[in-house]
Amino acid sequence: MSGEVYDVVIVGSGAGGAASAWAHTTAGLKVLLLEAGPRFDPSQDYPLTEPGWERRTFPVKSGSRAQILYGDLGRLDPANADLQSWNAVQGKRPLNARRQPSRSGYSHVMGVGGSTLHYVGEAHRLHPESFKLARDHGIGADWPLEYQELEPYYTTAEYLIGVAGPETDGARWRSAPYPQSAHPLSPAAQRLAEAGQRIGLPFEPNARAALSQPLDGRPACNYCGQCSRGCPLGDKGSTDVTFLRHAEATGRLKLIPEARVVNIEAARDGRIAAVHYVHEKRRIRQETPQLILACGAVQTPRLLLASHSTQTPDGLANGSGQVGRNFMETLSWHSTALLPGLRNSHMGLPADAVAWSQSAPDGAADAFGGCRYTSAVQEIGLTGPAAYASRLITGFGAAFKTRLRSSFGSAITVGATGAVIADARSYIALSEDENDSDGLALPVINSVLTSNSLTLLHNMASNSRKLLHSTGAETIVEEFGSWDEFTATHVFGTARMGIDSTTSVTDRFGRSHDHPNLWIADASVFPSSGGGEGPSLTIQALALRQAERISG
Amino acid sequence: MNSTRAPDNQSAPLLKSALAVNRRDAILRLASGCLVSLVSSPAVGQTATIERQTLDAVIDTLLPADDMTPSATLLGVSAELMLLAPKGSSLHRLFALGTTWLDTLDARSFAELPSETRQDVLRYMERADYNEVPGRFFQLLRQMTVEIYYAQPQTYAGLSLNPAPQPEGYPPPWT
Numbered sequence: 224m225s226g227e228v229y230d231v232v233i234v235g236s237g238a239g240g241a242a243s244a245w246a247h248t249t250a251g252l253k254v255l256l257l258e259a260g261p262r263f264d265p266s267q268d269y270p271l272t273e274p275g276w277e278r279r280t281f282p283v284k285s286g287s288r289a290q291i292l293y294g295d296l297g298r299l300d301p302a303n304a305d306l307q308s309w310n311a312v313q314g315k316r317p318l319n320a321r322r323q324p325s326r327s328g329y330s331h332v333m334g335v336g337g338s339t340l341h342y343v344g345e346a347h348r349l350h351p352e353s354f355k356l357a358r359d360h361g362i363g364a365d366w367p368l369e370y371q372e373l374e375p376y377y378t379t380a381e382y383l384i385g386v387a388g389p390e391t392d393g394a395r396w397r398s399a400p401y402p403q404s405a406h407p408l409s410p411a412a413q414r415l416a417e418a419g420q421r422i423g424l425p426f427e428p429n430a431r432a433a434l435s436q437p438l439d440g441r442p443a444c445n446y447c448g449q450c451s452r453g454c455p456l457g458d459k460g461s462t463d464v465t466f467l468r469h470a471e472a473t474g475r476l477k478l479i480p481e482a483r484v485v486n487i488e489a490a491r492d493g494r495i496a497a498v499h500y501v502h503e504k505r506r507i508r509q510e511t512p513q514l515i516l517a518c519g520a521v522q523t524p525r526l527l528l529a530s531h532s533t534q535t536p537d538g539l540a541n542g543s544g545q546v547g548r549n550f551m552e553t554l555s556w557h558s559t560a561l562l563p564g565l566r567n568s569h570m571g572l573p574a575d576a577v578a579w580s581q582s583a584p585d586g587a588a589d590a591f592g593g594c595r596y597t598s599a600v601q602e603i604g605l606t607g608p609a610a611y612a613s614r615l616i617t618g619f620g621a622a623f624k625t626r627l628r629s630s631f632g633s634a635i636t637v638g639a640t641g642a643v644i645a646d647a648r649s650y651i652a653l654s655e656d657e658n659d660s661d662g663l664a665l666p667v668i669n670s671v672l673t674s675n676s677l678t679l680l681h682n683m684a685s686n687s688r689k690l691l692h693s694t695g696a697e698t699i700v701e702e703f704g705s706w707d708e709f710t711a712t713h714v715f716g717t718a719r720m721g722i723d724s725t726t727s728v729t730d731r732f733g734r735s736h737d738h739p740n741l742w743i744a745d746a747s748v749f750p751s752s753g754g755g756e757g758p759s760l761t762i763q764a765l766a767l768r769q770a771e772r773i774s775g
Numbered sequence: 776m777n778s779t780r781a782p783d784n785q786s787a788p789l790l791k792s793a794l795a796v797n798r799r800d801a802i803l804r805l806a807s808g809c810l811v812s813l814v815s816s817p818a819v820g821q822t823a824t825i826e827r828q829t830l831d832a833v834i835d836t837l838l839p840a841d842d843m844t845p846s847a848t849l850l851g852v853s854a855e856l857m858l859l860a861p862k863g864s865s866l867h868r869l870f871a872l873g874t875t876w877l878d879t880l881d882a883r884s885f886a887e888l889p890s891e892t893r894q895d896v897l898r899y900m901e902r903a904d905y906n907e908v909p910g911r912f913f914q915l916l917r918q919m920t921v922e923i924y925y926a927q928p929q930t931y932a933g934l935s936l937n938p939a940p941q942p943e944g945y946p947p948p949w950t
Binding site: 313446608609611631 | 836837838839841843844894897901914917918921922923924925926927928930931933934935936938939940941942943944945946947949950
């Protein structure tokens with residue numbers, strides 16, 4: 224047992240846990256933050272300063288990815304085969320009868336900073352209409368709060384991490400301008416912006432947690448285009464260099480990396496009494512007056528389900544039976560072409576331009592939920608010649624080498640990200656026969672695309688192709704998306720918030736309906752996924768609002 | 776429960792000289808799949824060895840020297856391929872079967888064939904069935920060769936690239 228006394232124990236140091244730690248420590252509370260993964264050293268662990276960088280993925284540090292299993296990911300109907308992944312070099316992959324997890328699968332980072340270490344740093348606010356899907360469209364679930372309640376916390380988070388964005392608001396109205404001016408559009412983004420004007424999908428500078436001017440001891444971005452491989456400069460607003468740095472500076476945060484929570488102990492009165500975690504081969508029991516789970520929409524329900532007892536045979540916080548249910552992945556689609564005349568498309572900030580006009584719940588044709596489009600050439604790794612040679616440029620010999628040299632820098636990519644509506648077939652379960660090294664049952668992701676998802680995905684692919692053709696590109700050389708492979712960085716919904724304790728896991732502040740001192744501060748609480756927005760800023764805004772509630 | 780294991784790197788060492796771990800594993804799986812279906816006789820390929828001279832000739836036909844960049848063998852591609860295909864591995868067997876097949880095409884070894892003929896052979900292999908040795912050998916070898924070769928900054932001549940993205944980055948203007 225640990226003899227240390229804390230006001231709050233937080234599990235997970237990604238977007239939500241780090242924001243929560245900052246809020247509590249700056250409010251004067253003593254906080255213990257348990258992180259299952261390691262702490263990263265940018266000089267050692269981010270592969271961007273040495274030759275050979277293109278062959279090194281991120282993260283590779285031992286223990287920085289969780290073990291995940293996959294159950295039912297859905298059948299593939301050949302009628303949708305125009306959504307099959309392919310590229311010019313490898314052709315179409317053999318079509319399986321069922322959807323498979325991609326190599327990255329549930330793409331995440333386990334470590335200090337969580338998945339903000341590999342996110343490109345999109346800092347989005349949810350579309351205000353996405354909060355009321357059920358009320359306005361009769362699908363999905365409503366948030367038990369509205370955009371205006373989150374707006375002040377969005378602003379606080381933006382100023383803390385340093386978000387660069389456009390001067391215009393659009394549907395996501397603001398009480399203050401972005402703290403930093405928008406980044407210049409990269410060569411590929413400029414061409415997409417011109418194409419978008421022509422076909423009615425207008426692009427604008429994306430809101431990016433990457434500094435356009437120095438701030439808070441961090442330098443401005445130098446546009447290496449590699450945000451997803453870790454940012455050695457520290458200009459990207461990952462939580463290790465923002466919230467956590469300042470929380471640690473208060474002297475009131477104890478952060479323990481490689482501390483894996485294996486059980487949550489509830490007292491007879493329903494309050495959470497303690498967490499049990501494994502660190503340096505020792506099992507430690509830590510009592511806490513307040514417990515905040517911020518492990519993401521896969522690991523948070525896993526911990527709750529695994530912490531069952533005779534009092535709570537279905538797991539903690541699960542009086543509604545909704546823990547693990549309502550899993551929502553994110554629809555994604557990428558189309559790439561080689562555009563004659565385009566140069567240096569590997570330079571600039573990833574996802575620097577965005578088209579929001581279809582992101583409202585009814586913004587896309589014939590499907591609900593919404594989607595958005597970005598310039599994605601850097602984000603999908605088309606930033607070096609190895610990627611061109613292995614994916615885009617066919618052939619061999621001297622002519623091939625010449626063709627690669629003349630083509631390099633001309634790739635242009637549209638990335639589309641779309642909503643998923645909760646469905647009974649999509650949920651997180653515990654494996655019945657496979658445990659991790661601590662004896663905790665592994666999580667199993669079940670995620671099936673509904674007819675609404677397929678219609679939206681067709682819409683995303685169709686518009687991505689239209690955008691590329693409108694740039695003047697004649698031939699598409701690579702496409703991949705969610706239809707045949709499950710790849711999701713953004714996942715939601717497995718401990719959703721709501722007013723009704725029979726249909727939701729937490730209240731409107733992320734507090735468990737069943738346990739008064741158990742809180743959730745990650746995307747598990749999202750009742751709906753939004754229209755393709757990156758969720759980190761919303762997670763942070765919710766965590767800041769929740770912390771205010773806890774500290775009174 | 777019927778479930779599929781996800782890629783993970785819980786115990787993966789940081790091999791700076793090897794292919795990215797998940798990429799290497801994917802290639803090994805492809806090589807294994809090929810051999811299961813191709814080699815009906817357990818004896819076939821078990822004791823075969825990679826004809827190094829033939830392998831070198833293949834990768835230098837794939838990526839020959841030109842007036843801006845060196846050949847694949849000069850950049851150590853074949854040496855690294857050999858490290859990635861240790862004896863007993865499915866990749867070693869595929870490379871052994873592939874190089875042996877190439878050397879059966881003519882009285883001369885593949886390396887002794889004229890350049891034009893070597894290119895014709897590779898063009899045939901490029902279009903061959905992926906589930907047969909020539910097709911899969913070509914596809915996997917090409918993929919691994921270009922990834923190893925083009926990751927080296929000596930191949931960046933004529934490209935607007937720094938040796939590594941950091942520390943300079945690519946500040947604007949970009950045109």
